[in-house]
Amino acid sequence: MLTDTGHFNTPNASKYLQQLCKHFAHKVAVTHDDSRGTVALGMGPATLTASADRLLAEVTAPDAAELDHARLIIDNHLKRFAFREEFEAMTWASATAPA
Template sequence: MLTAEAHIATDRPGRYLAQLCKHFDNKGRHLSHRPRTHALPEVRPDQIQVEWSDNDGLLRLPWGQCILRAVPGALRVRVEAEDQENLGRLRDLVTTHLGRFSRRDPLRVEWQSSEASVDAPGEAVPTRRRPGGRTRFLLIGVAVVAVAVHLALGGTVLAHTSWTGWAVGFLVTVVVAKAALVGGLALRRHGRRTG
């Protein structure tokens, strides 16, 4: 296995690690129906695997893998591939993306061939796939419970005819306002993750 490493000086190594991992996680999910902004030859969405935590990341592509580690003052990157062509492809891919992500304060990426390990290949990387998945289910659960509570309250109010007119209007207004608020927050969160 051929390897190359880069020790990239930056004040925000965790930010760049997360940005790179989120980008490839997103490309893996949407590659089949989004226009390609850069060439990823012979890659299907199911061939991209991304795992990351605050300080460690792992990108697996058909032609090799990239191990990332955020350390104080630097982002350490190690790419591994079976042949020189794929190793070069991985180096170029990481360099290009980090260059694009750091346009205001460009990062300097210098690769060195390596036999020494940044991380042992079998070392466990804490996994976080597609952040927001659990949060999305939690928000859906909260929305279902809120609708059920409002329907129950509405039924109770309708049973007491003296409250019917103003109470129904109030409940409808509250339900619509809450639905708009939850929907707006969900769209804002989705826009931040894909942006």
Template sequence: MPVSHAVVSTTSGSRYINRLCKHWQHKLSVAHDEHQGRVTFDGGVCHMRAEAGALHLQLTAEDVATRERLEEVVAVHLERMANRDALDIVWQPAVT
């Protein structure tokens, strides 16, 4: 299964996890607390973890095309939730 990750520099990681999970919980399987979240999409899973100064994202998908599509979905929604905060979201394929 293809995996990718991104580390986003932000002090609002917990807030973004909360907003994203609440947004998606109406359509998708979601689990979250103050510092981490998991969203299960059709064909993949996104794990999110907030630390001081960073939001860690990890995507696991059934194939590369799905992973790339989900990277875009997560990035677009995260940028939307960030409103005025400029986020640099750069996905890197995991090295196996």
């Protein structure tokens, strides 16, 4: 399994974590509280962690294409909630993340 970690610096990390988890819970298994959530994406789990100034996401998938898809799922959904901050995409870190 491959793993990528993304971050988004925001004072609204807990709010976005909860919005994402509640949204995903309509389709897949989710557990969450104010500072941590796990979403059972089809390709592998996504773990979200909120601190006072940063939202972290760790996505896991069996191959690079599915890992890219997992990143896009998180980014596209977060874009809906963080539009006031002009969010476009998390900053992803791994050998497979696009430059």
